Amino acid sequence: MNTVTVPEPRTAAALAARRRKTEAALQRVHQAIARLRREKAQVSVAAVARRADVSRTFLYDNVEARSAVSAAMTQADEHQSRALSGQDDEREATWRERALNAEDALRAAHTEIFTQRTRIGELLGQIGDLQAEWTEGAIQRIATENTTLKQRVRQLTTDNRTLDERLKAARSNLRFQDRRVADLEARIAEPVLKS
Numbered sequence: 001m002n003t004v005t006v007p008e009p010r011t012a013a014a015l016a017a018r019r020r021k022t023e024a025a026l027q028r029v030h031q032a033i034a035r036l037r038r039e040k041a042q043v044s045v046a047a048v049a050r051r052a053d054v055s056r057t058f059l060y061d062n063v064e065a066r067s068a069v070s071a072a073m074t075q076a077d078e079h080q081s082r083a084l085s086g087q088d089d090e091r092e093a094t095w096r097e098r099a100l101n102a103e104d105a106l107r108a109a110h111t112e113i114f115t116q117r118t119r120i121g122e123l124l125g126q127i128g129d130l131q132a133e134w135t136e137g138a139i140q141r142i143a144t145e146n147t148t149l150k151q152r153v154r155q156l157t158t159d160n161r162t163l164d165e166r167l168k169a170a171r172s173n174l175r176f177q178d179r180r181v182a183d184l185e186a187r188i189a190e191p192v193l194k195s
Helices: 008-038 045-052 056-061 063-130 136-189
Strands: none
């Protein structure tokens, strides 16, 4: 058997070429990760492999490439979680504000209705007490005012009903947002394993 041995300089040259190729690929991987971050695109093994023009196997086998992709994915997930949390906080704050505004408007409507009913009662009492003494024109004026007040009470009752429905809707939306926040907090607490 005749064994062919490769001369030492050729082996060293092949190893150096392979090292340069690996370093160039690593540089492209780092550039691809930086580009994905700038574009705010999702960082994944497939996306980095496409952008860096390397194989997925290279990204899994090369320790430096694997750790760079893994760190970028972790950082992107943390950034996305913070962004979602901030958006949920903003939504929750607006729903709370709407619910509080609806409750305030409902209280004001109840107060106004009570005031109008009290006023109607007083006017009806005055009509009963003084009916014999009043002229036809005064009676007509009081009857008109009474009709106006009754219409106002109907309008306030309708407004009250509308505000009550809005309050119920706001509370329902707030409960939904609270469940959504709890779900997102649970997702953030779980370790994310992606390949």
